[in-house]
Amino acid sequence: MTFATRAALLLSLVALVVAVGRAQVTDQDLLNPDPSDFLLYSGSYDSQRHSLLKEINTSNVGTLQAKWIFHLTGAKDLEAPPIVYKGVMYVGQYNRVHALDAATGRLIWEYMRQPPSVGWQRGIGIYGDMVYMVAQDSALIALDRRTGNPLWEARPSQAGKRFQGPMPFAAKGMIIMSGSGQGGGFIEAFDARTGQPKWHWNTIPAPGEPGHETWMGDSWKNGGGPVWVSGSYDPQLNLLYWGTGQPSPDFVGDNREGDNLYTDSIVALDIDTGKLKWHFQNTPHDVHDWDSNEMPILLDAPFNGQPRKLLLQANRNGIYYVLDRTNGKFLRGVPFVSKVDWLSGLSPEGRPILTPGHEPTVQGSKTCPSTAGATNWPSPAYNPDTKLFYLIVQEGCGVTYRSTTNFRPGQGGSGTAYMESSEDRERWQLYVRAIDALTGKKAWDYEQVSSFHYGPGLLSTAGGLIFAPEQQGMFTVLDAKTGKSLWNFNTGALITAAPTTYTVDGRQYVALASFSNVIAFALPDVK
Amino acid sequence: MRKTFFALCSLLLAGISLTAQRGGGPAHPAIGNREAIAEGEKLYNETCTACHGKDGTGGELGPPVASQNRRYLRRTDNELFDTIKNGIAGTQMPPYGGQFTDDQMWSITAYIRGLRGTAIDTPAAGSAANGESIFWGKGTCGTCHMVKGKGAILGPDLSNLGGTRKVQNIFDALTKEQHKIAADGGTHDVTLLPITTYQPVRVTTRDGKVIEGILKNEDSFSLQVLGRIDLNLYRFRRADVKVYYDPNSVMPHDWDKRLTPAEFQNLLAFLTRLYVPPPPAPPARGGGVG
Numbered sequence: 001m002t003f004a005t006r007a008a009l010l011l012s013l014v015a016l017v018v019a020v021g022r023a024q025v026t027d028q029d030l031l032n033p034d035p036s037d038f039l040l041y042s043g044s045y046d047s048q049r050h051s052l053l054k055e056i057n058t059s060n061v062g063t064l065q066a067k068w069i070f071h072l073t074g075a076k077d078l079e080a081p082p083i084v085y086k087g088v089m090y091v092g093q094y095n096r097v098h099a100l101d102a103a104t105g106r107l108i109w110e111y112m113r114q115p116p117s118v119g120w121q122r123g124i125g126i127y128g129d130m131v132y133m134v135a136q137d138s139a140l141i142a143l144d145r146r147t148g149n150p151l152w153e154a155r156p157s158q159a160g161k162r163f164q165g166p167m168p169f170a171a172k173g174m175i176i177m178s179g180s181g182q183g184g185g186f187i188e189a190f191d192a193r194t195g196q197p198k199w200h201w202n203t204i205p206a207p208g209e210p211g212h213e214t215w216m217g218d219s220w221k222n223g224g225g226p227v228w229v230s231g232s233y234d235p236q237l238n239l240l241y242w243g244t245g246q247p248s249p250d251f252v253g254d255n256r257e258g259d260n261l262y263t264d265s266i267v268a269l270d271i272d273t274g275k276l277k278w279h280f281q282n283t284p285h286d287v288h289d290w291d292s293n294e295m296p297i298l299l300d301a302p303f304n305g306q307p308r309k310l311l312l313q314a315n316r317n318g319i320y321y322v323l324d325r326t327n328g329k330f331l332r333g334v335p336f337v338s339k340v341d342w343l344s345g346l347s348p349e350g351r352p353i354l355t356p357g358h359e360p361t362v363q364g365s366k367t368c369p370s371t372a373g374a375t376n377w378p379s380p381a382y383n384p385d386t387k388l389f390y391l392i393v394q395e396g397c398g399v400t401y402r403s404t405t406n407f408r409p410g411q412g413g414s415g416t417a418y419m420e421s422s423e424d425r426e427r428w429q430l431y432v433r434a435i436d437a438l439t440g441k442k443a444w445d446y447e448q449v450s451s452f453h454y455g456p457g458l459l460s461t462a463g464g465l466i467f468a469p470e471q472q473g474m475f476t477v478l479d480a481k482t483g484k485s486l487w488n489f490n491t492g493a494l495i496t497a498a499p500t501t502y503t504v505d506g507r508q509y510v511a512l513a514s515f516s517n518v519i520a521f522a523l524p525d526v527k
Numbered sequence: 528m529r530k531t532f533f534a535l536c537s538l539l540l541a542g543i544s545l546t547a548q549r550g551g552g553p554a555h556p557a558i559g560n561r562e563a564i565a566e567g568e569k570l571y572n573e574t575c576t577a578c579h580g581k582d583g584t585g586g587e588l589g590p591p592v593a594s595q596n597r598r599y600l601r602r603t604d605n606e607l608f609d610t611i612k613n614g615i616a617g618t619q620m621p622p623y624g625g626q627f628t629d630d631q632m633w634s635i636t637a638y639i640r641g642l643r644g645t646a647i648d649t650p651a652a653g654s655a656a657n658g659e660s661i662f663w664g665k666g667t668c669g670t671c672h673m674v675k676g677k678g679a680i681l682g683p684d685l686s687n688l689g690g691t692r693k694v695q696n697i698f699d700a701l702t703k704e705q706h707k708i709a710a711d712g713g714t715h716d717v718t719l720l721p722i723t724t725y726q727p728v729r730v731t732t733r734d735g736k737v738i739e740g741i742l743k744n745e746d747s748f749s750l751q752v753l754g755r756i757d758l759n760l761y762r763f764r765r766a767d768v769k770v771y772y773d774p775n776s777v778m779p780h781d782w783d784k785r786l787t788p789a790e791f792q793n794l795l796a797f798l799t800r801l802y803v804p805p806p807p808a809p810p811a812r813g814g815g816v817g
Contacts, residue, residue, distance in 0.1 A: 115616060250577065449765075485748070
């Protein structure tokens with residue numbers, strides 16, 4: 001043994017000892033999250049976006065104050081919920097990560113990749129001693145969480161595929177990524193330590209695979225089924241629950257007769273193998289771009305007198321779905337917006353019974369809800385105390401067009417378009433809506449005046465609060481029971497991200513990305 | 528009514544002459560060429576709508592390439608052409624140079640240029656001088672609108688009407704009940720804007736005072752209103768007032784009947800020529816400030 005190898009061995013032993021004694025994000029941390037941290041896009045694997053923190057509650061939220069602002073120079077349209085681990089916040093979008101002191105907003109390190117990008121991306125994943133960023137050039141990049149030093153890069157293992165914007169999803173030693181590209185959408189798992197690919201699942205089945213027969217001729221090659229939001233995870237059932245996007249081309253269906261599986265579906269994948277356990281297609285043969293990427297919430301609750309493992313989703317198509325998440329069985333489907341005119345009902349299996357006249361036309365055809373959807377990717381929340389499901393709804397109809405020329409293969413969503421209804425009095429309007437999680441029955445509404453399109457997600461807390469930012473810039477807190485507004489703050493810029501909450505030194509903070517700033521709020525200092 | 532409308536349209540079209548890019552000659556013969564624009568529209572509809580929306584109004588993935596209230600990063604014809612041909616690095620805008628010929632890409636450029644064009648590029652025929660006297664006189668337009676510092680403030684300032692609206696928008700505003708421009712479909716706005724719909728409201732305060740006015744902005748907690756009679760700015764806490772949103776615009780919408788056809792045409796000739804040219808570009812370096 002030479003001196004050099006001996007020294008190397010000794011050094012690696014020292015490194016091992018340090019690593020063992022050092023805090024890092026473990027599976028246990030993710031399975032039973034400490035409410036002081038906020039480690040996942042939805043806070044927890046069931047995606048309830050409900051925090052047990054209650055220092056800030058209905059009795060004192062009126063005194064909430066802004067504590068610090070961090071400006072991301074050159075950024076805009078931030079969609080990232082800030083991730084917090086042991087007092088350090090990680091926030092960013094494509095090609096950038098900033099690590100901040102979560103109590104003061106002071107920068108600890110930052111990582112910037114060229115070129116600067118303002119593309120829509122939903123934040124930074126964390127696992128072990130690494131944080132995970134998505135690059136605009138379709139790379140998953142692992143960084144040391146203490147310094148931002150780049151450790152490795154991974155790319156989709158199939159040619160022609162690209163990662164889209166979801167926050168990298170950490171579970172069971174893997175980072176789950178997704179996107180779309182040649183041949184359609186996909187979900188892929190990578191080893192969290194090394195970046196080696198573990199499995200790859202395509203949303204569009206290839207010839208010989210089940211579901212392939214739901215595409216006329218070669219139409220499956222045109223792709224679709226993009227996966228642009230992450231999902232939920234049930235560790236007991238060992239299943240991932242993800243939503244998939246629309247078939248391609250989006251508004252022209254005659255070249256792709258059939259149900260077009262597995263587009264506009266909720267899919268359950270075995271986390272170890274990536275094999276499809278079950279699927280539920282919300283909108284078969286979609287021609288309105290009603291992606292099913294809305295976050296599914298997992299809930300264990302009695303349903304019709306039986307204890308059930310449920311999956312809840314308010315879908316872009318206007319229907320609130322309750323499924324049995326062990327097998328994908330349809331249990332309930334009810335409209336959650338005032339106008340849903342494209343179907344007359346649902347079959348016992350949950351298949352929509354279509355009403356005629358809603359196919360997109362050259363002149364434009366009106367359908368309710370609009371293509372932008374009755375809701376969209378902004379995250380819903382569930383509060384176990386009120387048993388209410390909270391979501392952003394967009395009331396309004398829309399007009400969809402198709403081109404005069406036929407679809408050309410390889411041209412994505414060519415020849416199509418959509419608009420807000422041209423009737424001025426039908427302008428889109430956003431609301432925060434609380435519905436009974438099991439029946440879908442409306443409990444209350446909060447109108448987000450001057451907010452008309454998409455908007456930020458929600459956060460529920462054990463303090464009896466719904467933190468409900470508004471697209472037009474207001475950060476508002478609602479009473480979870482009544483929907484009454486208890487506090488508000490004008491952030492001065494558009495908000496398209498969901499808030500998160502955490503504690504540092506025993507004090508609760510709520511943080512929110514607004515356009516190009518991250519703002520943290522807490523109760524006043526006790527003198 | 529329909530007949531009148533078409534007659535007026537053809538009158539308008541008679542006055543149209545497609546001009547080159549403002550402030551310089553065309554970068555390519557396709558610009559302003561009707562056939563090229565038609566070809567460009569066809570290619571645009573087959574290729575660009577999924578991201579950039581119908582008529583350039585924006586879609587889920589891309590920004591509007593032609594819409595109101597937008598400052599374009601790529602303004603010249605050459606910049607537009609280059610973007611189509613070479614894409615934009617670091618974004619989802621791909622290069623189309625491999626798919627289309629240069630002529631086809633110039634046609635798309637010409638179509639987008641046409642979408643962006645406004646009334647000043649294609650002003651209506653008629654006597655603008657006579658139209659101006661109707662504006663301030665029989666038309667009573669100046670009792671609500673301002674042009675270059677003269678007139679009133681209840682309605683939009685029309686000084687640059689021809690530079691911001693298309694002929695058809697102006698025609699609709701004068702003749703149609705519902706002439707407001709709906710929001711772009713599917714786009715993320717880039718900044719917070721005041722409300723530009725001139726929504727009439729009637730606000731009743733707790734002590735019974737009624738203020739009628741035009742909504743300048745509002746959110747879930749407050750309203751900002753320009754009083755219709757006293758032209759004062761009011762601020763209200765929403766919790767303190769009752770608000771009625773009048774569905775009817777303050778703007779009359781039958782000017783084609785209130786005026787004779789010739790007067791109406793002359794008014795259009797005036798309105799479509801209202802234009803404030805952009806200020807000259809600043810010197811390349813320094814400004815003599817020290």
